[in-house]
Each structure stands twice: as C-alpha cells, then as structure tokens.
C-alpha cells in the first residue's frame with residue numbers, strides 16, 4: 001500500500017516526477033490528461049490511443065475470419081439462398097401456367113388437384 005514515506009516502487013509510480021510520456025489530450029475539465037500515453041501513440045486508451053481496427057486487407061481478412069462462427073449467414077450464402085428461392089418461384093409459376101393451359105385444352109380436369117387430397 002502507499003503509505004507516507006514508502007520508497008518501494010517509486011520509480012514506476014506515475015506521480016509528478018514520472019519521466020514517461022503523458023497523454024497529450026485535454027480533459028473535459030480543461031486540464032491535460034495525466035494518464036501515461038500508450039507506446040508510440042501519444043494518447044492514453046481513453047483518448048484515442050487504442051486500436052481503431054485493421055488497416056490492411058490481410059488484417060481485415062484475419063478479423064473477419066476470427067468473427068465468423070459457422071458461415072451459414074455470409075453475404076455469399078444469403079445471396080445464393082435468395083437466388084434459389086427465385087428459381088423456385090419461377091418453376092412454380094411455370095408449373096401453374098402449364099396446369100392452366102392443360103385445363104384449358106381439356107387435358108386435365110379443372111379440379112385435378114383434388115385427386116391428391118388426403
């Protein structure tokens with residue numbers, strides 16, 4: 001604990017004589033931030049020193065891979081499901097049209113679907 005006169009660890013404490021680089025930000029109280037700056041950043045983690053995300057394409061791909069859980073809802077998979085649904089709608093519309101024509105030509109009974117009931 002920090003008791004009066006305690007010299008243990010004094011070099012590593014962040015008091016007024018601390019030799020390291022401070023965060024250069026101004027606080028909401030108008031005073032300079034006293035927290036130590038993150039290495040190579042000049043700001044603490046509260047004032048913009050933390051990572052703002054991957055920059056390179058490889059880094060972005062690595063994060064995307066880390067975020068992927070099962071791949072069932074990727075953009076590609078959803079686009080493919082949408083396309084398959086559209087193909088299904090086209091096929092059903094075509095079958096409906098064929099059945100209507102077959103009924104019109106007398107090749108099918110108007111209530112031909114009833115034979116598949118129960």
Ligand SMILES: [Zn+2]
Nearest residue numbers: 023033044047
């Ligand atoms: Zn700060």
